[in-house]
Amino acid sequence: MKSKTTVITTATLMLASGLFLGTNSYAANDSSTPSQVYDVSAYTKHVEDAMQKLHTLHLKAFDKSLDSGQREKARREFFTISQGLVQEIHRRIMALNVKEGAALSHTDVLLNTHLTMMVLDMLSELQKESYIDPVMRQ
Numbered sequence: 001m002k003s004k005t006t007v008i009t010t011a012t013l014m015l016a017s018g019l020f021l022g023t024n025s026y027a028a029n030d031s032s033t034p035s036q037v038y039d040v041s042a043y044t045k046h047v048e049d050a051m052q053k054l055h056t057l058h059l060k061a062f063d064k065s066l067d068s069g070q071r072e073k074a075r076r077e078f079f080t081i082s083q084g085l086v087q088e089i090h091r092r093i094m095a096l097n098v099k100e101g102a103a104l105s106h107t108d109v110l111l112n113t114h115l116t117m118m119v120l121d122m123l124s125e126l127q128k129e130s131y132i133d134p135v136m137r138q
Contacts, residue, residue: 039105042092047111050081054118057081062125075126082119089115 060066060074089112096102104112 037106039107042105042107042111047085047088050085051111051114051118054078054081054115058118058122061122062129075122078122079119082115082122085115086119 057074057078061071061078063071066074089108092108093104096104
């Protein structure tokens with residue numbers, strides 16, 4: 001029961017932070033602040049490659065044609081990469097001075113939301129899988 005509560009709590013916090021960051025970014029973009037439709041500093045080649053890798057790993061993590069060891073390896077790599085991206089986003093957010101009107105760009109918000117949804121989906125799939133009889137997982 002504890003793992004179910006942990007997953008639900010984690011998912012709720014991630015969703016709430018995504019909603020907060022999205023609202024915060026759009027609220028700061030009034031007519032005096034130019035809106036950045038695309039922010040090159042947020043969507044680098046590194047981020048693009050990491051997001052593509054996460055998509056590939058997510059597919060592998062639940063591919064029943066792979067053995068359980070390969071699926072577990074994909075899951076672990078998914079969380080390692082996603083945690084690195086979360087830490088990068090956190091550093092970007094902490095570098096903003098909101099008292100001076102700094103805000104996340106639309107690209108930052110989109111990347112944060114996309115990453116949050118991918119991690120939430122992975123956690124949801126793992127939780128759903130934990131409800132299945134262990135014999136049927138193979």
